[in-house]
Amino acid sequence: MxxxxxxxFTPDYxxxxxxxxxxxxxxxxxxxxxxxxxxxxxxxxxLVGAALAALALAVLVAIFGVTLVKVxxxxxxxxxxxxxxxxxxxxxxxxxILRYSGRKxxxxxxxxxxxxxxxxxxxxxxxxxxxxxxxxxxxFKSVLLEGLxxxxxxxxxxxxxxxxxxxxxxxxxxxxxxxxxxxxxxVAALGVAVRAPLARVPENTLKFVVGVxxxxxxxxxxxxxxxxxxxxxxxxxxxxxxxMLVASFILVQTLRVxxxxxxxxxxxPQV
Amino acid sequence: xxxxxxxxxxxxxxxxxxxxxxxGVALSFxxxxxLAHSVGAPAAVTGALLVVxxxxxxxxxxxxxxxxxxx
Numbered sequence: 001m002x003x004x005x006x007x008x009f010t011p012d013y014x015x016x017x018x019x020x021x022x023x024x025x026x027x028x029x030x031x032x033x034x035x036x037x038x039x040x041x042x043x044x045x046x047l048v049g050a051a052l053a054a055l056a057l058a059v060l061v062a063i064f065g066v067t068l069v070k071v072x073x074x075x076x077x078x079x080x081x082x083x084x085x086x087x088x089x090x091x092x093x094x095x096x097i098l099r100y101s102g103r104k105x106x107x108x109x110x111x112x113x114x115x116x117x118x119x120x121x122x123x124x125x126x127x128x129x130x131x132x133x134x135x136x137x138x139x140f141k142s143v144l145l146e147g148l149x150x151x152x153x154x155x156x157x158x159x160x161x162x163x164x165x166x167x168x169x170x171x172x173x174x175x176x177x178x179x180x181x182x183x184x185x186x187v188a189a190l191g192v193a194v195r196a197p198l199a200r201v202p203e204n205t206l207k208f209v210v211g212v213x214x215x216x217x218x219x220x221x222x223x224x225x226x227x228x229x230x231x232x233x234x235x236x237x238x239x240x241x242x243x244m245l246v247a248s249f250i251l252v253q254t255l256r257v258x259x260x261x262x263x264x265x266x267x268x269p270q271v
Numbered sequence: 272x273x274x275x276x277x278x279x280x281x282x283x284x285x286x287x288x289x290x291x292x293x294x295g296v297a298l299s300f301x302x303x304x305x306l307a308h309s310v311g312a313p314a315a316v317t318g319a320l321l322v323v324x325x326x327x328x329x330x331x332x333x334x335x336x337x338x339x340x341x342x
Contacts, residue, residue, distance in 0.1 A: 084286055094332055226307050227308065
């Protein structure tokens with residue numbers, strides 16, 4: 001009741017959490033490029049590019065999020081979204097497992113920062129106050145590309161969650177959007193405070209958790225779309241998440257390379 | 272034509288990026304769809320098969336990544 005009064009709707013914590021975690025990963029990656037453009041070209045171009053991309057993403061979410069629920073029948077929506085979520089979630093999970101097992105290099109924000117910085121400096125000096133087309137486009141592209149995955153998660157969790165019994169009185173799309181927006185504010189605030197690449201954010205752990213969540217929800221919604229009446233109804237999500245977590249840990253242990261076993265999951269050359 | 276191919280490839284890479292996951296997940300859903308509608312298999316069985324299918328898909332995708340084909 002309190003939450004309903006404060007927000008104007010009842011929040012869907014699942015959609016909000018999934019969007020928040022996924023957005024944190026993606027915004028940290030986008031922030032590195034925005035920071036490089038800001039320092040090498042100028043902040044005006046960097047922030048204009050990032051703001052334009054954020055606007056484009058908001059429009060995408062608003063159009064597709066609302067349209068999907070109204071136009072597509074619930075069963076079809078659950079099936080399609082479920083299948084895509086499983087594939088999308090497995091893509092994230094596969095990367096995270098390979099990194100934990102030491103078979104793929106960890107995402108190194110500092111290395112990317114140095115690389116991008118060198119590339120942009122090689123282009124020559126830019127006027128400090130003028131809008132620079134290259135700077136705007138670079139910043140826009142990085143935020144848009146990273147943000148597209150966030151938009152996809154917000155739309156799917158928002159649209160499918162809104163049609164589900166467990167959240168029938170909640171606003172999943174609103175909750176997912178708020179989750180993503182909170183991540184954006186958090187990453188931006190951290191970035192302003194640190195003024196360096198956010199290398200300490202546990203990106204792989206977040207990717208692992210989100211991968212497990214997306215896969216589990218995808219199986220649940222996809223199964224429902226095919227007419228599977230899951231035992232325990234919505235509560236089956238807990239065992240599904242537990243199974244995915246245990247299986248993923250087993251896969252990490254099985255694939256772990258000897259050097260990673262001795263010194264933890266240290267970065268290794270990409271396979 | 273090339274532009275269309277590029278768009279399809281970009282969509283594929285965005286959502287999946289791995290043929291083993293694509294085929295494995297699609298097959299899993301196809302099988303449980305057939306079992307649920309044609310045979311009328313119990314929900315517990317179809318649900319369990321879906322989980323197994325997804326786990327096999329990710330395991331095979333990882334195995335393929337770790338042991339790439341030698342050409």
